[in-house]
Amino acid sequence: MESVSKVYGGHHLAVDNVSLEIADGEFMVLLGPSGCGKTTMLRMIAGLEELTGGELWLDRTPAADLTPKDRGVAFVFQSGALYPNRTARENIMFPLRMAGEEPAAASTKAAGLAKILRIVPTLDRLPRTLSGGQRQRVAIGRAIVRQPRIFLMDEPLSNLDATMRTELRQEIGAMVRDLKVTTVYVTHDQVEALTLADRIAIMRDGRIEDVGTPAQIYNDPATAFVAGFLGTPRINLLSATVRVTARHRVSLDFGAQTLPLPPTDRRSLILSRHDGARVIVGARSDAITPAADGDDTDQLSGTLRALEFHGNQWIAFIHCGIEVLNPDFVGPAPTTSPSLVERPRIRHAAAHGSALSTMAKSVFRRSTTPPAVEPDDSPTHRRADLVLEVAADTSLTTGGKIHLTVDTSRLHIFDPHGQRIDRVTR
Numbered sequence: 001m002e003s004v005s006k007v008y009g010g011h012h013l014a015v016d017n018v019s020l021e022i023a024d025g026e027f028m029v030l031l032g033p034s035g036c037g038k039t040t041m042l043r044m045i046a047g048l049e050e051l052t053g054g055e056l057w058l059d060r061t062p063a064a065d066l067t068p069k070d071r072g073v074a075f076v077f078q079s080g081a082l083y084p085n086r087t088a089r090e091n092i093m094f095p096l097r098m099a100g101e102e103p104a105a106a107s108t109k110a111a112g113l114a115k116i117l118r119i120v121p122t123l124d125r126l127p128r129t130l131s132g133g134q135r136q137r138v139a140i141g142r143a144i145v146r147q148p149r150i151f152l153m154d155e156p157l158s159n160l161d162a163t164m165r166t167e168l169r170q171e172i173g174a175m176v177r178d179l180k181v182t183t184v185y186v187t188h189d190q191v192e193a194l195t196l197a198d199r200i201a202i203m204r205d206g207r208i209e210d211v212g213t214p215a216q217i218y219n220d221p222a223t224a225f226v227a228g229f230l231g232t233p234r235i236n237l238l239s240a241t242v243r244v245t246a247r248h249r250v251s252l253d254f255g256a257q258t259l260p261l262p263p264t265d266r267r268s269l270i271l272s273r274h275d276g277a278r279v280i281v282g283a284r285s286d287a288i289t290p291a292a293d294g295d296d297t298d299q300l301s302g303t304l305r306a307l308e309f310h311g312n313q314w315i316a317f318i319h320c321g322i323e324v325l326n327p328d329f330v331g332p333a334p335t336t337s338p339s340l341v342e343r344p345r346i347r348h349a350a351a352h353g354s355a356l357s358t359m360a361k362s363v364f365r366r367s368t369t370p371p372a373v374e375p376d377d378s379p380t381h382r383r384a385d386l387v388l389e390v391a392a393d394t395s396l397t398t399g400g401k402i403h404l405t406v407d408t409s410r411l412h413i414f415d416p417h418g419q420r421i422d423r424v425t426r
Protein backbone atom coordinates (compact mmCIF):
# COMPACT_ATOMS: atom_id res chain seq x y z
CA MET A 1 0.00 0.00 0.00
CA GLU A 2 1.41 3.34 -0.96
CA SER A 3 0.01 6.53 0.61
CA VAL A 4 -3.37 4.87 0.87
CA SER A 5 -6.25 6.77 2.35
CA LYS A 6 -9.93 6.15 2.83
CA VAL A 7 -12.51 8.83 3.48
CA TYR A 8 -16.05 7.66 4.20
CA GLY A 9 -18.97 9.90 3.28
CA GLY A 10 -16.72 12.73 2.08
CA HIS A 11 -15.52 13.70 5.54
CA HIS A 12 -14.67 10.73 7.78
CA LEU A 13 -10.98 9.93 7.42
CA ALA A 14 -10.71 6.22 8.33
CA VAL A 15 -7.27 5.48 6.83
CA ASP A 16 -4.77 8.28 6.58
CA ASN A 17 -1.90 8.12 4.10
CA VAL A 18 -0.70 4.64 4.98
CA SER A 19 2.29 3.04 3.27
CA LEU A 20 2.94 -0.58 4.10
CA GLU A 21 4.80 -3.30 2.25
CA ILE A 22 4.03 -6.91 3.11
CA ALA A 23 6.45 -9.59 1.92
CA ASP A 24 5.49 -12.77 0.13
CA GLY A 25 4.45 -15.41 2.66
CA GLU A 26 4.57 -12.95 5.54
CA PHE A 27 2.08 -13.05 8.43
CA MET A 28 1.22 -9.39 9.06
CA VAL A 29 -1.03 -8.45 11.96
CA LEU A 30 -2.86 -5.12 11.99
CA LEU A 31 -3.31 -4.27 15.65
CA GLY A 32 -5.00 -1.29 17.21
CA PRO A 33 -7.95 -0.03 19.24
CA SER A 34 -11.51 -0.08 17.98
CA GLY A 35 -12.14 2.29 15.09
CA CYS A 36 -8.49 2.84 14.13
CA GLY A 37 -9.05 1.64 10.55
CA LYS A 38 -7.89 -2.00 10.61
CA THR A 39 -10.96 -3.48 8.95
CA THR A 40 -11.01 -0.70 6.38
CA MET A 41 -7.40 -1.56 5.45
CA LEU A 42 -8.35 -5.21 5.08
CA ARG A 43 -11.42 -4.42 3.00
CA MET A 44 -9.36 -2.24 0.68
CA ILE A 45 -6.87 -5.08 0.16
CA ALA A 46 -9.78 -7.43 -0.55
CA GLY A 47 -11.34 -5.03 -3.04
CA LEU A 48 -14.51 -4.66 -0.96
CA GLU A 49 -13.80 -0.98 -0.39
CA GLU A 50 -12.47 1.56 -2.90
CA LEU A 51 -9.36 3.58 -2.09
CA THR A 52 -9.92 7.33 -1.77
CA GLY A 53 -6.25 8.02 -2.46
CA GLY A 54 -2.96 6.22 -2.97
CA GLU A 55 -2.13 2.96 -4.68
CA LEU A 56 -2.43 -0.70 -3.83
CA TRP A 57 -0.02 -3.16 -5.42
CA LEU A 58 -0.23 -6.92 -5.57
CA ASP A 59 3.19 -8.19 -6.55
CA ARG A 60 4.27 -5.47 -8.96
CA THR A 61 0.84 -4.80 -10.42
CA PRO A 62 -1.40 -1.87 -9.46
CA ALA A 63 -4.45 -3.62 -8.05
CA ALA A 64 -6.84 -0.88 -6.93
CA ASP A 65 -9.05 -1.44 -9.99
CA LEU A 66 -9.11 -5.23 -9.83
CA THR A 67 -12.31 -6.96 -8.73
CA PRO A 68 -12.13 -8.97 -5.49
CA LYS A 69 -12.22 -12.16 -7.58
CA ASP A 70 -9.20 -11.13 -9.65
CA ARG A 71 -7.10 -10.41 -6.57
CA GLY A 72 -6.92 -14.02 -5.40
CA VAL A 73 -7.81 -13.14 -1.83
CA ALA A 74 -9.71 -15.23 0.71
CA PHE A 75 -11.49 -13.61 3.62
CA VAL A 76 -12.52 -14.92 7.05
CA PHE A 77 -14.70 -12.71 9.23
CA GLN A 78 -15.52 -12.77 12.95
CA SER A 79 -18.09 -15.47 12.37
CA GLY A 80 -17.57 -17.20 9.06
CA ALA A 81 -20.91 -17.80 7.35
CA LEU A 82 -21.36 -21.37 6.09
CA TYR A 83 -23.88 -22.91 3.72
CA PRO A 84 -26.39 -24.32 6.24
CA ASN A 85 -27.54 -27.23 4.08
CA ARG A 86 -24.08 -28.49 3.20
CA THR A 87 -21.90 -30.61 5.46
CA ALA A 88 -18.60 -29.32 6.77
CA ARG A 89 -16.82 -31.31 4.06
CA GLU A 90 -19.05 -29.87 1.32
CA ASN A 91 -18.53 -26.37 2.66
CA ILE A 92 -14.75 -26.75 2.50
CA MET A 93 -14.89 -28.37 -0.94
CA PHE A 94 -17.28 -25.80 -2.36
CA PRO A 95 -14.74 -23.28 -3.75
CA LEU A 96 -12.85 -26.14 -5.44
CA ARG A 97 -16.01 -27.55 -6.99
CA MET A 98 -16.92 -24.07 -8.27
CA ALA A 99 -13.50 -23.93 -9.87
CA GLY A 100 -14.23 -27.21 -11.66
CA GLU A 101 -12.10 -29.54 -9.56
CA GLU A 102 -13.02 -33.26 -9.52
CA PRO A 103 -15.01 -34.33 -6.42
CA ALA A 104 -12.44 -36.94 -5.40
CA ALA A 105 -9.52 -34.50 -5.52
CA ALA A 106 -11.56 -31.79 -3.76
CA SER A 107 -12.56 -34.23 -1.03
CA THR A 108 -8.94 -35.26 -0.48
CA LYS A 109 -7.91 -31.62 -0.10
CA ALA A 110 -10.80 -30.96 2.31
CA ALA A 111 -9.80 -33.98 4.38
CA GLY A 112 -6.16 -32.77 4.49
CA LEU A 113 -7.20 -29.36 5.77
CA ALA A 114 -9.66 -30.92 8.23
CA LYS A 115 -6.75 -32.81 9.73
CA ILE A 116 -4.70 -29.64 10.19
CA LEU A 117 -7.74 -27.85 11.62
CA ARG A 118 -8.68 -30.85 13.78
CA ILE A 119 -12.24 -31.20 12.53
CA VAL A 120 -12.06 -34.64 10.87
CA PRO A 121 -14.87 -36.10 13.03
CA THR A 122 -17.19 -33.23 12.06
CA LEU A 123 -16.74 -33.45 8.29
CA ASP A 124 -20.09 -35.10 7.60
CA ARG A 125 -22.12 -32.90 9.91
CA LEU A 126 -24.22 -29.85 9.09
CA PRO A 127 -23.08 -26.43 10.42
CA ARG A 128 -25.94 -26.13 12.90
CA THR A 129 -24.67 -29.20 14.75
CA LEU A 130 -21.17 -27.74 15.17
CA SER A 131 -19.79 -25.60 17.99
CA GLY A 132 -18.74 -22.00 17.29
CA GLY A 133 -15.09 -23.03 17.21
CA GLN A 134 -15.74 -25.90 14.82
CA ARG A 135 -17.79 -23.67 12.52
CA GLN A 136 -14.97 -21.14 12.45
CA ARG A 137 -12.48 -23.90 11.58
CA VAL A 138 -14.68 -24.96 8.68
CA ALA A 139 -14.89 -21.33 7.52
CA ILE A 140 -11.11 -21.06 7.66
CA GLY A 141 -10.75 -24.34 5.75
CA ARG A 142 -13.15 -23.15 3.08
CA ALA A 143 -11.32 -19.83 2.72
CA ILE A 144 -7.88 -21.34 2.41
CA VAL A 145 -8.63 -24.48 0.37
CA ARG A 146 -7.99 -22.79 -2.97
CA GLN A 147 -4.56 -21.58 -1.84
CA PRO A 148 -5.33 -17.87 -2.20
CA ARG A 149 -2.58 -15.37 -2.94
CA ILE A 150 -3.55 -13.50 0.20
CA PHE A 151 -5.40 -14.72 3.22
CA LEU A 152 -7.30 -11.97 5.06
CA MET A 153 -8.69 -12.54 8.53
CA ASP A 154 -10.76 -10.05 10.50
CA GLU A 155 -10.84 -10.95 14.20
CA PRO A 156 -11.56 -14.61 13.42
CA LEU A 157 -11.29 -15.66 17.07
CA SER A 158 -13.26 -12.91 18.74
CA ASN A 159 -16.49 -14.90 19.10
CA LEU A 160 -14.84 -17.90 20.75
CA ASP A 161 -14.22 -18.59 24.42
CA ALA A 162 -10.72 -18.22 25.84
CA THR A 163 -9.66 -21.88 25.62
CA MET A 164 -10.93 -22.26 22.08
CA ARG A 165 -9.23 -19.01 21.10
CA THR A 166 -5.84 -20.24 22.29
CA GLU A 167 -6.24 -23.58 20.51
CA LEU A 168 -7.42 -22.20 17.21
CA ARG A 169 -4.83 -19.43 17.35
CA GLN A 170 -2.08 -22.03 17.43
CA GLU A 171 -3.66 -23.96 14.59
CA ILE A 172 -4.06 -20.87 12.42
CA GLY A 173 -0.40 -20.01 13.02
CA ALA A 174 0.77 -23.52 12.13
CA MET A 175 -1.49 -23.82 9.10
CA VAL A 176 -0.62 -20.46 7.58
CA ARG A 177 3.09 -21.12 8.02
CA ASP A 178 2.72 -24.59 6.52
CA LEU A 179 0.91 -23.27 3.48
CA LYS A 180 3.15 -20.17 3.21
CA VAL A 181 0.22 -17.95 2.27
CA THR A 182 0.71 -14.21 2.68
CA THR A 183 -1.66 -13.32 5.51
CA VAL A 184 -3.09 -10.09 6.87
CA TYR A 185 -4.80 -10.58 10.21
CA VAL A 186 -6.78 -7.92 12.04
CA THR A 187 -7.13 -7.96 15.80
CA HIS A 188 -7.25 -5.71 18.83
CA ASP A 189 -5.87 -8.51 21.01
CA GLN A 190 -2.21 -7.99 21.78
CA VAL A 191 -1.66 -11.65 22.66
CA GLU A 192 -2.89 -12.78 19.24
CA ALA A 193 -0.64 -10.22 17.59
CA LEU A 194 2.46 -11.12 19.60
CA THR A 195 2.02 -14.86 19.19
CA LEU A 196 0.99 -15.03 15.53
CA ALA A 197 2.73 -12.24 13.65
CA ASP A 198 5.93 -12.15 11.68
CA ARG A 199 5.41 -8.40 11.90
CA ILE A 200 2.84 -6.21 13.60
CA ALA A 201 1.59 -2.86 12.30
CA ILE A 202 0.11 -0.86 15.16
CA MET A 203 -2.61 1.51 14.02
CA ARG A 204 -4.12 4.54 15.64
CA ASP A 205 -6.57 7.04 14.17
CA GLY A 206 -6.12 5.68 10.65
CA ARG A 207 -2.33 5.81 10.72
CA ILE A 208 0.39 3.28 11.35
CA GLU A 209 2.40 4.26 14.43
CA ASP A 210 4.92 1.46 14.29
CA VAL A 211 5.75 -1.66 12.28
CA GLY A 212 8.13 -4.38 13.32
CA THR A 213 8.54 -7.89 14.63
CA PRO A 214 6.71 -8.61 17.88
CA ALA A 215 10.02 -8.37 19.79
CA GLN A 216 10.93 -5.05 18.15
CA ILE A 217 7.54 -3.53 18.88
CA TYR A 218 7.50 -4.76 22.46
CA ASN A 219 11.11 -4.09 23.44
CA ASP A 220 11.78 -1.04 21.31
CA PRO A 221 8.46 0.75 20.72
CA ALA A 222 8.50 3.80 18.46
CA THR A 223 5.92 5.76 20.44
CA ALA A 224 4.44 5.95 23.91
CA PHE A 225 1.09 4.82 22.52
CA VAL A 226 2.67 1.68 21.06
CA ALA A 227 4.50 1.03 24.33
CA GLY A 228 1.18 1.32 26.14
CA PHE A 229 -0.71 -0.91 23.74
CA LEU A 230 1.48 -3.97 24.32
CA GLY A 231 2.19 -5.55 27.68
CA THR A 232 0.23 -6.44 30.80
CA PRO A 233 0.26 -4.62 33.16
CA ARG A 234 0.53 -1.57 30.93
CA ILE A 235 3.79 0.31 30.81
CA ASN A 236 4.30 3.08 33.39
CA LEU A 237 4.58 6.43 31.61
CA LEU A 238 6.12 9.01 33.91
CA SER A 239 6.31 12.70 33.27
CA ALA A 240 9.85 14.06 33.81
CA THR A 241 12.10 17.03 33.16
CA VAL A 242 15.64 16.60 31.87
CA ARG A 243 18.31 18.04 34.21
CA VAL A 244 21.89 18.34 33.07
CA THR A 245 24.45 18.61 35.82
CA ALA A 246 28.21 19.16 35.77
CA ARG A 247 30.15 17.07 33.25
CA HIS A 248 27.01 16.58 31.20
CA ARG A 249 25.54 14.06 33.61
CA VAL A 250 21.84 13.68 32.91
CA SER A 251 19.09 13.15 35.46
CA LEU A 252 15.39 12.62 35.03
CA ASP A 253 13.59 14.90 37.44
CA PHE A 254 10.18 13.47 38.37
CA GLY A 255 9.38 16.37 40.68
CA ALA A 256 9.18 14.45 43.90
CA GLN A 257 12.28 12.39 43.08
CA THR A 258 15.17 12.30 40.64
CA LEU A 259 16.74 9.44 38.73
CA PRO A 260 20.30 9.86 37.40
CA LEU A 261 21.10 8.15 34.10
CA PRO A 262 24.47 6.42 33.97
CA PRO A 263 26.99 8.33 31.81
CA THR A 264 27.19 5.27 29.59
CA ASP A 265 23.48 5.49 28.76
CA ARG A 266 23.18 5.92 25.00
CA ARG A 267 20.41 8.53 25.44
CA SER A 268 22.53 10.76 27.69
CA LEU A 269 24.20 12.55 24.77
CA ILE A 270 20.90 13.51 23.11
CA LEU A 271 19.37 14.53 26.42
CA SER A 272 22.40 16.50 27.59
CA ARG A 273 21.64 19.14 24.96
CA HIS A 274 18.14 19.65 26.31
CA ASP A 275 18.38 20.78 29.89
CA GLY A 276 14.89 21.62 31.12
CA ALA A 277 13.04 19.73 28.34
CA ARG A 278 9.92 17.77 29.25
CA VAL A 279 10.04 14.06 28.46
CA ILE A 280 7.93 10.99 29.08
CA VAL A 281 9.74 8.05 30.63
CA GLY A 282 8.35 4.60 29.90
CA ALA A 283 9.10 1.82 32.39
CA ARG A 284 7.56 -1.62 32.01
CA SER A 285 6.39 -3.18 35.23
CA ASP A 286 9.41 -5.51 35.34
CA ALA A 287 12.00 -2.76 34.71
CA ILE A 288 11.52 -1.52 38.28
CA THR A 289 12.06 -3.95 41.15
CA PRO A 290 11.93 -3.65 44.92
CA ALA A 291 15.46 -3.06 46.21
CA ALA A 292 16.86 -5.99 48.17
CA ASP A 293 17.30 -5.53 51.93
CA GLY A 294 20.54 -3.70 52.61
CA ASP A 295 20.86 -2.59 48.99
CA ASP A 296 21.72 1.11 49.17
CA THR A 297 21.61 1.66 45.40
CA ASP A 298 17.85 2.15 45.33
CA GLN A 299 16.87 4.91 42.98
CA LEU A 300 13.20 5.62 43.68
CA SER A 301 11.03 5.14 46.70
CA GLY A 302 7.36 5.22 47.54
CA THR A 303 4.59 3.82 49.64
CA LEU A 304 3.16 0.43 48.81
CA ARG A 305 -0.51 1.26 48.42
CA ALA A 306 -1.88 -2.09 47.28
CA LEU A 307 -0.83 -5.61 46.32
CA GLU A 308 -2.87 -7.69 43.92
CA PHE A 309 -2.43 -11.48 43.87
CA HIS A 310 -2.02 -12.94 40.38
CA GLY A 311 -1.05 -16.49 41.28
CA ASN A 312 2.47 -16.63 39.87
CA GLN A 313 3.24 -13.10 41.10
CA TRP A 314 1.86 -10.01 42.78
CA ILE A 315 1.18 -6.70 41.10
CA ALA A 316 2.24 -3.84 43.35
CA PHE A 317 0.74 -0.34 43.23
CA ILE A 318 3.19 2.16 44.59
CA HIS A 319 2.53 5.77 45.35
CA CYS A 320 5.66 7.79 44.48
CA GLY A 321 4.21 11.27 43.99
CA ILE A 322 5.15 11.08 40.31
CA GLU A 323 2.91 12.28 37.50
CA VAL A 324 1.73 9.28 35.50
CA LEU A 325 0.32 9.57 31.98
CA ASN A 326 -2.26 7.49 30.17
CA PRO A 327 -0.71 6.11 26.92
CA ASP A 328 -4.04 6.39 25.09
CA PHE A 329 -3.91 10.16 25.36
CA VAL A 330 -0.25 10.77 24.54
CA GLY A 331 0.47 11.90 21.02
CA PRO A 332 -1.24 13.65 18.17
CA ALA A 333 -4.91 14.45 18.47
CA PRO A 334 -7.17 12.44 16.19
CA THR A 335 -7.46 13.88 12.69
CA THR A 336 -10.91 15.12 11.87
CA SER A 337 -10.43 16.40 8.33
CA PRO A 338 -9.04 14.65 5.27
CA SER A 339 -5.98 16.92 5.01
CA LEU A 340 -3.61 14.25 3.86
CA VAL A 341 -0.85 16.30 2.36
CA GLU A 342 1.19 17.83 5.16
CA ARG A 343 1.76 14.64 7.12
CA PRO A 344 5.26 13.19 6.72
CA ARG A 345 5.13 9.95 4.78
CA ILE A 346 6.72 7.06 6.53
CA ARG A 347 7.20 4.02 4.40
CA HIS A 348 7.06 0.75 6.29
CA ALA A 349 9.16 -1.57 4.20
CA ALA A 350 8.87 -5.32 4.21
CA ALA A 351 10.82 -7.40 6.71
CA HIS A 352 14.03 -5.59 7.59
CA GLY A 353 13.67 -2.27 5.75
CA SER A 354 14.37 1.05 7.47
CA ALA A 355 11.28 2.80 8.67
CA LEU A 356 11.15 5.30 11.44
CA SER A 357 14.19 7.49 11.30
CA THR A 358 12.05 10.38 10.04
CA MET A 359 10.12 10.31 13.29
CA ALA A 360 13.21 10.29 15.46
CA LYS A 361 14.80 13.20 13.59
CA SER A 362 12.00 15.61 14.26
CA VAL A 363 11.75 14.99 17.97
CA PHE A 364 13.36 17.99 19.60
CA ARG A 365 12.37 20.36 16.86
CA ARG A 366 8.81 19.49 17.69
CA SER A 367 9.28 19.36 21.43
CA THR A 368 9.89 23.10 21.50
CA THR A 369 6.14 23.48 21.59
CA PRO A 370 5.07 20.93 24.16
CA PRO A 371 1.37 20.33 24.60
CA ALA A 372 -0.25 22.21 27.43
CA VAL A 373 0.02 20.36 30.71
CA GLU A 374 -3.41 19.38 31.84
CA PRO A 375 -4.68 19.35 35.40
CA ASP A 376 -3.52 16.44 37.51
CA ASP A 377 -6.89 14.76 37.57
CA SER A 378 -7.42 14.77 33.78
CA PRO A 379 -7.43 11.38 32.06
CA THR A 380 -4.09 12.27 30.45
CA HIS A 381 -2.13 13.31 33.51
CA ARG A 382 -2.79 12.13 36.98
CA ARG A 383 -0.85 11.45 40.10
CA ALA A 384 -1.24 7.71 40.24
CA ASP A 385 0.63 4.62 41.18
CA LEU A 386 3.67 3.02 39.71
CA VAL A 387 2.67 -0.51 38.78
CA LEU A 388 5.23 -3.26 39.08
CA GLU A 389 5.57 -7.01 39.34
CA VAL A 390 6.67 -8.65 42.56
CA ALA A 391 7.64 -12.29 43.13
CA ALA A 392 4.96 -14.58 44.55
CA ASP A 393 6.92 -15.16 47.77
CA THR A 394 7.29 -11.47 48.61
CA SER A 395 7.32 -10.35 52.23
CA LEU A 396 6.12 -6.85 51.31
CA THR A 397 3.08 -5.51 53.12
CA THR A 398 0.83 -2.67 52.12
CA GLY A 399 1.22 0.71 53.72
CA GLY A 400 4.99 0.40 54.15
CA LYS A 401 7.79 2.37 52.54
CA ILE A 402 9.33 0.64 49.52
CA HIS A 403 12.68 1.27 47.85
CA LEU A 404 13.03 0.58 44.18
CA THR A 405 15.83 -0.25 41.78
CA VAL A 406 15.38 0.87 38.19
CA ASP A 407 17.01 -0.84 35.23
CA THR A 408 17.66 2.40 33.35
CA SER A 409 18.76 0.54 30.24
CA ARG A 410 15.19 -0.72 29.93
CA LEU A 411 13.59 2.71 30.16
CA HIS A 412 12.14 4.22 26.99
CA ILE A 413 12.33 7.97 26.73
CA PHE A 414 9.77 9.83 24.61
CA ASP A 415 9.30 13.50 23.76
CA PRO A 416 6.10 15.23 24.99
CA HIS A 417 4.33 14.08 21.79
CA GLY A 418 5.11 10.46 22.60
CA GLN A 419 7.82 9.99 19.95
CA ARG A 420 11.02 8.22 20.99
CA ILE A 421 13.92 10.61 21.56
CA ASP A 422 16.49 8.12 20.34
CA ARG A 423 16.67 6.33 17.04
CA VAL A 424 14.43 3.30 16.62
CA THR A 425 15.96 0.70 14.36
CA ARG A 426 13.83 -1.62 12.28
Ligand SMILES: Nc1ncnc2c1ncn2[C@@H]1O[C@H](COP(=O)(O)OP(=O)(O)OP(=O)(O)O)[C@@H](O)[C@H]1O
Nearest residue numbers: 008009012014033034035036037038039040041188
Ligand atom coordinates in the same frame (compact mmCIF):
# COMPACT_ATOMS: atom_id res chain seq x y z
N1 LIG B 1 -19.06 2.29 5.79
C1 LIG B 1 -18.65 3.22 6.63
N2 LIG B 1 -19.17 4.48 6.58
C2 LIG B 1 -18.74 5.45 7.41
N3 LIG B 1 -17.77 5.28 8.34
C3 LIG B 1 -17.23 4.06 8.44
C4 LIG B 1 -17.63 2.96 7.60
N4 LIG B 1 -16.89 1.88 7.93
C5 LIG B 1 -16.08 2.26 8.93
N5 LIG B 1 -16.28 3.57 9.23
C6 LIG B 1 -15.56 4.36 10.25
O1 LIG B 1 -14.18 4.32 9.92
C7 LIG B 1 -13.39 4.18 11.09
C8 LIG B 1 -12.53 2.94 10.97
O2 LIG B 1 -13.37 1.81 11.00
P1 LIG B 1 -12.81 0.32 10.95
O3 LIG B 1 -13.99 -0.60 10.96
O4 LIG B 1 -11.86 0.21 9.83
O5 LIG B 1 -12.02 0.25 12.33
P2 LIG B 1 -11.45 -0.99 13.11
O6 LIG B 1 -10.11 -0.60 13.58
O7 LIG B 1 -11.55 -2.22 12.28
O8 LIG B 1 -12.45 -1.09 14.35
P3 LIG B 1 -13.03 -2.38 15.14
O9 LIG B 1 -11.85 -3.02 15.83
O10 LIG B 1 -14.00 -1.77 16.12
O11 LIG B 1 -13.68 -3.27 14.13
C9 LIG B 1 -14.36 4.14 12.26
O12 LIG B 1 -14.44 5.42 12.82
C10 LIG B 1 -15.67 3.74 11.63
O13 LIG B 1 -16.76 4.29 12.35
